[in-house]
Amino acid sequence: MKNLVVIGFLLLSNLSLAQDIFKKNLYSADQIMAAREKINLSESQADKIKKLHAENAGEFSTLKWDLDEANTKLEMMLKEPKVDPLAATKQLEKVLQLENQLKKKQLATLVAIKNELSESQILALDRQSLGISQTLSGRVQGIGKSETSGTALVTSGSKFRFGYPRPGISIAVAGENQENQPLYVIKSSEETIEKSSMTNLDIDPNDIESISVLKDKSAAEVYGEKGKNGVIIITLKDGVKVKYKK
Numbered sequence: 001m002k003n004l005v006v007i008g009f010l011l012l013s014n015l016s017l018a019q020d021i022f023k024k025n026l027y028s029a030d031q032i033m034a035a036r037e038k039i040n041l042s043e044s045q046a047d048k049i050k051k052l053h054a055e056n057a058g059e060f061s062t063l064k065w066d067l068d069e070a071n072t073k074l075e076m077m078l079k080e081p082k083v084d085p086l087a088a089t090k091q092l093e094k095v096l097q098l099e100n101q102l103k104k105k106q107l108a109t110l111v112a113i114k115n116e117l118s119e120s121q122i123l124a125l126d127r128q129s130l131g132i133s134q135t136l137s138g139r140v141q142g143i144g145k146s147e148t149s150g151t152a153l154v155t156s157g158s159k160f161r162f163g164y165p166r167p168g169i170s171i172a173v174a175g176e177n178q179e180n181q182p183l184y185v186i187k188s189s190e191e192t193i194e195k196s197s198m199t200n201l202d203i204d205p206n207d208i209e210s211i212s213v214l215k216d217k218s219a220a221e222v223y224g225e226k227g228k229n230g231v232i233i234i235t236l237k238d239g240v241k242v243k244y245k246k
Contacts, residue, residue: 026110027125029053032117034206039117039124048116056109063105067098182230183223188242194226202243209237 029049032039036046074091077083114122184195186203195201212233219227236242 022106022110026107026114027117027122028110029113031206032113032125035125039121041121045116049113052109052112052116056105060102060105060109063098063102067095067102070095070098180229182232183219183226185223185231185233186236186242187233188236188240189238190241193242194223200244203234203236207236207240209235211235 029052032041032049033046035041041049070091074088074095077088077091117125181196184198186193186195186201212235214222214227214231214233216230219229219231223231
């Protein structure tokens with residue numbers, strides 16, 4: 001039984017590595033459409049990419065549902081006081097088979113989409129992704145009371161879209177605990193939300209207009225006691241609503 005679990009973790013680790021390769025080198029239809037003006041996407045290119053997305057989205061969703069069901073069944077089997085090794089192994093094989101089908105469908109679609117782009121458009125997308133990453137990581141240093149060096153802000157998978165898990169925002173404070181947690185302020189055109197954690201929020205980096213940081217006296221003057229450990233203000237683009245993870 002122990003070997004079964006170890007094998008499962010190793011295989012899932014390999015799948016995560018493949019997912020990272022997809023995210024670094026390929027682009028979802030959502031990502032391209034969001035940047036269509038910046039990369040000068042033509043109407044012809046847009047139509048072809050939309051068609052590729054539409055042709056494969058249905059089958060992709062069906063495979064995802066089947067995979068979720070198979071994963072849930074395997075999880076329930078492993079929770080039993082006595083686990084049938086043969087049955088668990090068979091179910092794991094089903095999970096991995098569905099994962100493999102999903103990856104193949106995903107790869108074929110994303111490759112076809114990328115092949116519709118010009119080299120200059122690909123470079124523009126890469127620069128945009130790099131710019132977002134540098135902006136997010138570069139503007140939040142020094143938040144929170146900690147002997148180690150400041151705050152890091154990274155992207156992590158949050159909500160599954162067709163193509164690959166869409167990056168969301170995750171902020172990690174060095175030495176993070178209840179005493180040094182900064183205040184997070186998320187501003188949209190409809191509302192302003194103050195949170196002590198980003199845990200339940202679902203924010204796409206492409207939806208961010210700007211990020212600013214208040215520290216020390218300036219934070220306390222505006223937000224009082226809540227801002228004593230610093231404030232990270234995330235302003236969303238016009239029309240973008242604050243979303244919560246489901």
